[in-house]
Amino acid sequence: MKITNICCIGAGYVGGPTMAVIAQKCPNIKVTVVDVNENRINAWNSSNEEELPIYEPGLAEVVKEARGRNLFFSTNVEQAIDEAEMIFISVNTPTKTYGAGKGMAADLKYIELCARQIAKVAKTDKIVVEKSTLPVRTASAIKEILTNTGNGVRYQILSNPEFLAEGTAVVDLFNPDRVLIGGDTTPEGQNAIQSLVDVYANWVPKERILTTNIWSSELSKLTANAFLAQRVSSINALSELCEKTGADVNEVAKAIGMDSRIGPKFLKASVGFGGSCFQKDILNLVYIAKSFGLNEVADYWEQVIIMNDHQKRRFSKNIVSTLYNTISGKKIAFFGWAFKKDTNDTRESAAIYVADDLINEQASISVYDPKVSHEQILFDLNYLETRKEAQNSKYITSNENAYEACKDAHAIAILTEWDEFKEYDWQKIYDSMLKPAFVFDGRNVLDGEKLRKIGFHYQGIGS
Numbered sequence: 392m393k394i395t396n397i398c399c400i401g402a403g404y405v406g407g408p409t410m411a412v413i414a415q416k417c418p419n420i421k422v423t424v425v426d427v428n429e430n431r432i433n434a435w436n437s438s439n440e441e442e443l444p445i446y447e448p449g450l451a452e453v454v455k456e457a458r459g460r461n462l463f464f465s466t467n468v469e470q471a472i473d474e475a476e477m478i479f480i481s482v483n484t485p486t487k488t489y490g491a492g493k494g495m496a497a498d499l500k501y502i503e504l505c506a507r508q509i510a511k512v513a514k515t516d517k518i519v520v521e522k523s524t525l526p527v528r529t530a531s532a533i534k535e536i537l538t539n540t541g542n543g544v545r546y547q548i549l550s551n552p553e554f555l556a557e558g559t560a561v562v563d564l565f566n567p568d569r570v571l572i573g574g575d576t577t578p579e580g581q582n583a584i585q586s587l588v589d590v591y592a593n594w595v596p597k598e599r600i601l602t603t604n605i606w607s608s609e610l611s612k613l614t615a616n617a618f619l620a621q622r623v624s625s626i627n628a629l630s631e632l633c634e635k636t637g638a639d640v641n642e643v644a645k646a647i648g649m650d651s652r653i654g655p656k657f658l659k660a661s662v663g664f665g666g667s668c669f670q671k672d673i674l675n676l677v678y679i680a681k682s683f684g685l686n687e688v689a690d691y692w693e694q695v696i697i698m699n700d701h702q703k704r705r706f707s708k709n710i711v712s713t714l715y716n717t718i719s720g721k722k723i724a725f726f727g728w729a730f731k732k733d734t735n736d737t738r739e740s741a742a743i744y745v746a747d748d749l750i751n752e753q754a755s756i757s758v759y760d761p762k763v764s765h766e767q768i769l770f771d772l773n774y775l776e777t778r779k780e781a782q783n784s785k786y787i788t789s790n791e792n793a794y795e796a797c798k799d800a801h802a803i804a805i806l807t808e809w810d811e812f813k814e815y816d817w818q819k820i821y822d823s824m825l826k827p828a829f830v831f832d833g834r835n836v837l838d839g840e841k842l843r844k845i846g847f848h849y850q851g852i853g854s
Contacts, residue, residue, distance in 0.1 A: 573608025630853030640853025727807020
């Protein structure tokens with residue numbers, strides 16, 4: 392089937408950028424991104440590029456080129472479903488907070504709602520593409536819902552997991568390591584796979600488009616994130632050992648990264664990984680393993696999460712112990728709140744949990760992040776439900792710039808590796824702080840020797 396009309400349900404961090412790039416690269420395909428969140432759709436349609444709901448370098452330019460030509464953002468979900476030959480499902484699949492599998496399993500209620508809406512609206516045959524990260528064998532549940540409507544519409548279900556890194560999502564979409572497409576081994580399934588291959592082949596070399604059965608595709612996404620997160624937790628575990636032995640984790644990482652069998656990527660010690668995928672996908676993997684009675688497998692992967700949580704707590708405890716075991720009433724400036732640079736995504740950011748720990752000690756937190764709003768910061772803290780919302784508002788403030796954030800502060804904590812932090816006038820910052828002035832570099836982005844010469848008490852991770 393030659394695809395001329397695509398619908399994507401979900402205008403979030405995956406659906407929005409992915410569909411924008413598909414529209415730009417495939418001008419002959421109409422791409423409509425739909426969402427029930429009217430404010431989000433209005434933001435995607437805003438003529439002010441600063442108002443796009445997602446910040447990614449290069450995204451605004453892609454949207455501007457394709458929007459109104461063959462890229463559309465709408466709340467009319469049913470019309471988009473009806474018109475499309477191919478429907479991407481790109482809705483949230485958070486970890487369950489209730490019932491069986493609470494705290495581990497993926498909550499598939501939004502996926503099921505999408506499937507039921509497609510089944511209700513569709514009058515012609517559809518290819519339905521899983522773009523959300525899903526547990527293995529979710530495709531069979533989607534197909535069962537779709538094919539039991541009795542209206543004669545035929546469906547093919549494909550798995551096309553995303554492997555985007557936030558902050559480089561547009562670059563990743565333009566030049567992916569691989570595009571993975573899984574589907575049925577039947578002739579109809581293979582035809583559906585080929586339809587999606589043909590879309591990506593407009594700009595992706597065919598040798599980078601990998602086709603598998605649908606179960607392998609679903610599991611590959613979880614496994615990829617688990618392996619990447621494992622590397623982060625591994626180097627973070629070693630960072631604590633380095634601090635005790637006098638080794639430097641950066642030197643250790645460089646030495647082992649030069650081994651071609653290991654490589655240098657994801658060996659950067661830090662306060663811990665965040666983002667929407669790593670923790671969620673590993674917990675999902677743990678739950679799947681346990682559901683099959685593979686307890687040793689589950690324990691192995693769960694340790695990656697345990698180590699990451701430990702790293703965040705260790706960072707918080709170190710701030711308290713270094714500041715003479717009391718931070719009550721002391722001002723701590725946070726540089727960064729997003730989980731990584733070049734994104735406004737704060738999901739599972741280490742900053743949230745470090746702030747929560749320090750507020751428990753009655754510290755005053757002053758935050759500067761170039762892309763994260765005060766409303767989002769408060770939302771993230773309130774979501775933890777550690778204390779009442781009024782208490783969070785009392786202990787945390789946001790600032791327009793970093794210099795304001797650290798005025799009269801006792802310490803600065805670097806929680807996101809924004810490049811601009813390296814370019815600051817650190818002498819000016821030192822002069823504005825209470826003495827002794829401390830810097831806790833949770834991302835190892837600053838020149839520790841330079842800061843020590845100015846007068847700071849500087850601590851990085853793993854040295």
